[in-house]
Amino acid sequence: MGKTASKLSKDEISSLKKSTYFDKRELQQWYKGFLRDCPSGQLTNAEFLKIYKQFFPFGDPTDFANYIFNVFDKDKNGSIDFKEFIIVLSITSRGSKNEKLEWSYKLYDQNRDDKIDYQEMLNVLVAIYKMVGPMVRLNNDEATPELRAKKIFGLVNKDVNDMLDMDDFKVICEKDNQVLRGLDLYGGLV
Structure with missing residues (x-):
């Protein structure tokens, strides 16, 4: 999932539908938004922290964002790809x-x-x-x-x-x- 194709392939959609609680339309929308925010197809720790700072402008979310980032970054390559992102989002928003x-x-x-x-x-x-x-x-x-x-x-x-x-x-x-x-x-x- 490290590539930056503008759309998910049928195989990627099929795989993500099995791994998440999102349907095809939702996956495509999330992917489009992910690429808009992360054109490289990878969300770095610095970009992740920037998002957290928007949610918590009165405190310092640096350490917490780093801890969360480390859980998202399942393959430990220093960035979050779309698959890592959407699986965690699925669990935390719709999981059991x-x-x-x-x-x-x-x-x-x-x-x-x-x-x-x-x-x-x-x-x-x-x-x-x-x-x-x-x-x-x-x-x-x-x-x-x-x-x-x-x-x-x-x-x-x-x-x-x-x-x-x-x-x-x-x-x-x-x-x-x-x-x-x-x-x-x-x-x-x-």
């Missing part, structure tokens, strides 16, 4: 709750060891707090990223020395829907 949980889990599991440690959780939370800036008022028990991370770990009776697995993460998301709320950003795009 379980698909969204799995995708979000990857965001927090930065070293890809299938566990989330306290530092990984804290890194993402610090990035979120920097991104939203002063625009969000928080409860006292979530006033800092450290307090929020400890609260999240406490939801499954774990402390900062423990690791979270996918089952823990599912329980956390059942008890606190804010953990997945960041995905709502994409819901408005579709």
Whole structure:
């Protein structure tokens, strides 16, 4: 999908229809828009950050955008092609709750060891707090990223020395829907 043809081929459409929740017309529209914004057919990290800065003008979305970019960039080549983009958009906007949980889990599991440690959780939370800036008022028990991370770990009776697995993460998301709320950003795009 790295090429910049103006239209998706029948094979590409067929493949993407199997991999996403979009129909042929939607895929073609998204592809046209993707090429308009990324004529090279590749979305770079810098371009991705520029998009996030439009959504969060009062904070600094740099770190969070980098974390999200790394989850989008499945082949780890330093850019997002249309296939990577549309598959993630499909999951985050129309996927099942379980698909969204799995995708979000990857965001927090930065070293890809299938566990989330306290530092990984804290890194993402610090990035979120920097991104939203002063625009969000928080409860006292979530006033800092450290307090929020400890609260999240406490939801499954774990402390900062423990690791979270996918089952823990599912329980956390059942008890606190804010953990997945960041995905709502994409819901408005579709």
